[in-house]
Amino acid sequence: MAVYTEISDEDLDGLLAQYDIGQALSCKGIAEGVENSNYLLHTETNFYILTLYEKRVSKEDLPFFLGLMQHLASSGFMSPKPIRAKNGEFLQEVANRPAAIIEFLDGRSVKRASPQHCGLVGSALAQLHTAGSDFKLSRKNTLSIESWRPLFDGCKSGNPVELTSQLLSEIEGELQYLEANWPSDLPSGVIHADLFPDNIFFLNDAVSGVIDYYFACNDFFAFDLAICLNAWCFETDGSFNITKARKLLNGYRSIRPFSKEELSFLPLLCRGASIRFFLTRLYDWLNQVDGALVKPKDPFEYLKKSQFHRLVETVSAYGLD
Amino acid sequence: MAVYTEISDEDLDGLLAQYDIGQALSCKGIAEGVENSNYLLHTETNFYILTLYEKRVSKEDLPFFLGLMQHLASSGFMSPKPIRAKNGEFLQEVANRPAAIIEFLDGRSVKRASPQHCGLVGSALAQLHTAGSDFKLSRKNTLSIESWRPLFDGCKSGNPVELTSQLLSEIEGELQYLEANWPSDLPSGVIHADLFPDNIFFLNDAVSGVIDYYFACNDFFAFDLAICLNAWCFETDGSFNITKARKLLNGYRSIRPFSKEELSFLPLLCRGASIRFFLTRLYDWLNQVDGALVKPKDPFEYLKKSQFHRLVETVSAYGLD
Structure with missing residues (x-):
């Protein structure tokens, strides 16, 4: 589990102003992923995952990772879709960190696999x-x-x-x-x-x-x-x-x-x-x-x-x- | 932040069988509260907070806390409503801990209050x-x-x-x-x-x-x-x-x-x-x-x-x- 970075209200509002997904109604840190900070974000339009990339992920690799998610999702694979900001990019910045907003997918991971x-x-x-x-x-x-x-x-x-x-x-x-x-x-x-x-x-x-x-x-x-x-x-x-x-x-x-x-x-x-x-x-x-x-x-x-x-x-x- | 207890799929399905809120679609540990384990639970009907009470909360006090939330909410105060199980009770048990499912409320806490x-x-x-x-x-x-x-x-x-x-x-x-x-x-x-x-x-x-x-x-x-x-x-x-x-x-x-x-x-x-x-x-x-x-x-x-x-x-x- 990991939430490393706190996001201020001003920063979150500033980030969402870059997108067409409505204003933030709620944003809660979730215990998912160990390399990044992840939040469950509820906006006026939907639920999303907001990820802030911490130092273990190299910024140069982010276009590959986010592009791959988009490519897989549009090929019908069950990858979550990254959301494009108004400028067409997946990658934005908040709290001095690269950040992306990603589709929220339902489902549960299994603790004991059959x-x-x-x-x-x-x-x-x-x-x-x-x-x-x-x-x-x-x-x-x-x-x-x-x-x-x-x-x-x-x-x-x-x-x-x-x-x-x-x-x-x-x-x-x-x-x-x-x-x-x-x-x-x-x-x-x-x-x-x-x-x-x-x-x-x-x-x-x-x-x-x-x-x-x-x-x-x-x-x-x-x-x-x-x-x-x-x-x-x-x-x-x-x-x-x-x-x-x-x-x-x-x-x-x-x-x-x-x-x-x-x-x-x-x-x-x-x-x-x-x-x-x-x-x-x-x-x-x-x-x-x-x-x-x-x-x-x-x-x-x-x-x-x-x-x-x-x-x-x-x-x-x-x-x- | 705190998520202390992991819930197995079987336990979660067993818990939800006690309620009329549909099956679990997703359940994520959230960084909220320091005394209990909290999850954001998405079911077929809605989003909820699932709370597992850890040892710092006395079990005897739970009917007071949950009853108060219900009382305040039904008086029009902005407390989240606890959800009644099929047996009429707010309190159930999962993973050997008392547990309650509570209405999800939108909104964001402020880091710097004006x-x-x-x-x-x-x-x-x-x-x-x-x-x-x-x-x-x-x-x-x-x-x-x-x-x-x-x-x-x-x-x-x-x-x-x-x-x-x-x-x-x-x-x-x-x-x-x-x-x-x-x-x-x-x-x-x-x-x-x-x-x-x-x-x-x-x-x-x-x-x-x-x-x-x-x-x-x-x-x-x-x-x-x-x-x-x-x-x-x-x-x-x-x-x-x-x-x-x-x-x-x-x-x-x-x-x-x-x-x-x-x-x-x-x-x-x-x-x-x-x-x-x-x-x-x-x-x-x-x-x-x-x-x-x-x-x-x-x-x-x-x-x-x-x-x-x-x-x-x-x-x-x-x-x-």
């Missing part, structure tokens, strides 16, 4: 990949394999705690393996890159919304699938639920079939996706800000996922024949 | 006192003068920091003075007892909502006025704004005239109101919970207010003739 939910997530992911294929802008994945070693180096020094030599050598070995074997050419395009349960809304047994595009980028489609397998198919006790994985993968390929290469690289991509989240969580965990409102997520959950995937030889471990 | 806002606050307070006069239930003020000495004793021991002997003797002296001079008989009834800027919504230059009745109780009306003078009429630099005070008091008496006794006791009641908030804030500040999401409020702001009122002799210092 296999049925996982099937819906798989097909939503494939729909996103398909709908994003003719999006004109592109953005490099700043958290892909090239970033992991610098991130690891950043975790090794200047911390209040020392990482054990066993942990250091485990990660070093895994990084070397990934760097030596990472594929160079798999089907690619716009991926969500952060499709965790918080970021999908369900309503009446269907996906009603996919939100939070602030890690979206261009990378292998199958890497997005690996991120989802990690996010959706492990139980809280660390066990891997093969039924959920089969549902997720079958949901995906009912919309976009995978190539043989994508399938054979999937275990490796899952190892990579585990290390990516392990390292960013480890970094945040080692660099906790005093008084921050957000409790860092457990990095070791992702080390265990990495260990699971290292034992996987073929996608049959993920429930596919 | 004298005009203060006038509106004064008349809203008098309207509340008037509308509450025929409410059948009553509740003792558990934070009135009898509670201050035990609260002070609780602040004196068992803390990581030591209070200076100067501070201890200042508070001891003030408590003795208040105990010796506190009035025993002034016009009384239901008071809000916590009418801070967060708890009033404005819309189109009028008060659109008065929320958060979880300190409401029976006490002197003029004590509520003293709480409001403290909450609304000091600037952030600690100076007292006599224009705001005059507007607030005149707004009040345009609806409910004060007696001569109420006016002559007002400086003393303001001293008491200052000590009440100083002591509860000091206690919270000394007993900060590690990892709490709420930053304790500064107690010394209220010590300075206490010092200001000690120099006041008559209500002319508050802008009245």
Whole structure:
């Protein structure tokens, strides 16, 4: 949860004067998103989400993120639409921060996903990949394999705690393996890159919304699938639920079939996706800000996922024949 | 800000099955209230506030608080209406906590109140006192003068920091003075007892909502006025704004005239109101919970207010003739 920035009445009125959506009737900070400040905004015309972008989101990337949301929504995908200001732009400024007003989507995220939910997530992911294929802008994945070693180096020094030599050598070995074997050419395009349960809304047994595009980028489609397998198919006790994985993968390929290469690289991509989240969580965990409102997520959950995937030889471990 | 309790989908569906307001379309934690968990709930019929009562609110008091909101709203006062479940009760249970669903009111709280806002606050307070006069239930003020000495004793021991002997003797002296001079008989009834800027919504230059009745109780009306003078009429630099005070008091008496006794006791009641908030804030500040999401409020702001009122002799210092 996060609300970092307070907006004064004058600032809010000034912001809404840039739009054609009426005056603000109410504006409440909501516990959604950890990188930005989010408000539920009620105006004379409708309910909206007002997002203020805090420093972890690079301002240069905002046209990509907002343009992507608009592109996906107009392709019929269940992304919320950003609202254009009178000057035609999605991006405005309030309280010295870039800000956007975004359509409010109904639906609820699930705390405990069922296999049925996982099937819906798989097909939503494939729909996103398909709908994003003719999006004109592109953005490099700043958290892909090239970033992991610098991130690891950043975790090794200047911390209040020392990482054990066993942990250091485990990660070093895994990084070397990934760097030596990472594929160079798999089907690619716009991926969500952060499709965790918080970021999908369900309503009446269907996906009603996919939100939070602030890690979206261009990378292998199958890497997005690996991120989802990690996010959706492990139980809280660390066990891997093969039924959920089969549902997720079958949901995906009912919309976009995978190539043989994508399938054979999937275990490796899952190892990579585990290390990516392990390292960013480890970094945040080692660099906790005093008084921050957000409790860092457990990095070791992702080390265990990495260990699971290292034992996987073929996608049959993920429930596919 | 606070969202303490997560509600599972099953729990939320189970809760809504007790009501006639349709199924949940969305439910988002909001940064409002510090004692309870609050959600903005969208159902098939409307938007509502769902409140889960955490341990700082005593369950036995909930029928008073919710009954008061209902009573005030049906008297035409701008309190949100609690929604009755199918069994006729306001109070239900979810996630092992007492819970209520309450009407969503538009409006925005002000960060920087103008004298005009203060006038509106004064008349809203008098309207509340008037509308509450025929409410059948009553509740003792558990934070009135009898509670201050035990609260002070609780602040004196068992803390990581030591209070200076100067501070201890200042508070001891003030408590003795208040105990010796506190009035025993002034016009009384239901008071809000916590009418801070967060708890009033404005819309189109009028008060659109008065929320958060979880300190409401029976006490002197003029004590509520003293709480409001403290909450609304000091600037952030600690100076007292006599224009705001005059507007607030005149707004009040345009609806409910004060007696001569109420006016002559007002400086003393303001001293008491200052000590009440100083002591509860000091206690919270000394007993900060590690990892709490709420930053304790500064107690010394209220010590300075206490010092200001000690120099006041008559209500002319508050802008009245």
